[in-house]
Amino acid sequence: MSGHVGQALLYALLLVLPLSALAARRLPMNTLVLYAGAWMAIFGGAFVLVALLSR
Structure with a gap:
């Protein structure tokens, strides 16, 4: 599994759990x-x- 697919799955999980x-x-x-x-x-x-701090 590539890094982008793993990140996408993690973000999907982070959205699904609270909903x-x-x-x-x-x-x-x-x-x-x-x-x-x-x-x-x-x-x-x-x-x-995070985006502002990582500049």
Whole structure:
């Protein structure tokens, strides 16, 4: 398995785990969308921070 495929699988797993945990709680759809947006903001902020620090 090449490095890019392994990274893609890791990122897919990192996205699926929080979303599946939210789905398992059977929350209303608007709350689910709000929480998913919060997770995306957290991961997006971490990505931007790492990108800025690695320059």
